[in-house]
């Protein structure tokens with residue numbers, strides 16, 4: 001990967017919702033990038049943690065997946081640049097958290113949560129404030145996967161049935177909108193509205209019922225993260 005040239009992106013985008021802003025991105029990463037992410041993350045997974053009110057990281061029953069942060073190599077950097085460009089040219093890379101790969105096997109899930117923090121301990125200037133935006137990227141999923149979608153319980157059903165290609169239209173809309181884990185695609189959303197966390201961005205990683213799923217979080221803070229929390233030091 002030493003001489004890797006970052007290719008011009010090939011994605012198209014669709015606005016799923018204007019408010020809250022949610023954008024669906026088919027083919028956000030390439031198959032080669034997906035394989036690379038798989039190989040650099042495998043073997044490094046640890047049980048995912050969540051932060052409590054004081055900012056301490058804990059294991060919790062509400063997040064049973066395994067995750068790992070990815071150090072920046074040329075391919076990871078290329079994906080990071082793409083995520084920054086997507087957000088306009090004004091977001092410096094110092095606002096990016098290290099990319100986080102998340103692996104789910106059967107039964108594993110992440111209960112409803114927001115990616116923005118309610119605890120001030122997690123949003124101090126060192127951390128660059130709160131998480132302004134999130135991408136959840138479906139890196140890979142087994143051919144026979146069942147379950148494992150990303151559910152936004154507070155979102156309204158899409159108006160056009162074309163969305164049924166990527167969201168689950170079989171279950172009714174009482175429980176909100178569920179994006180299916182389709183490899184290489186991504187969902188992007190804005191977490192903050194008027195300087196506050198937007199409650200409508202509540203979402204869950206539904207239990208994987210069959211097969212497995214590898215996902216990736218790309219989180220951008222409102223401000224600059226202290227060097228010790230970034231992956232761009234090298």
Ligand SMILES: O=C(O)CCC(=O)C(=O)O
Pocket residue numbers: 102110115136148149150151203204205206215217
């Ligand atoms: O697994 C998913 O579909 C969503 C995961 C998620 O929301 C997270 O890791 O913050």
Ligand SMILES: [Fe+2]
Pocket residue numbers: 113114115203
């Ligand atoms: Fe999340």
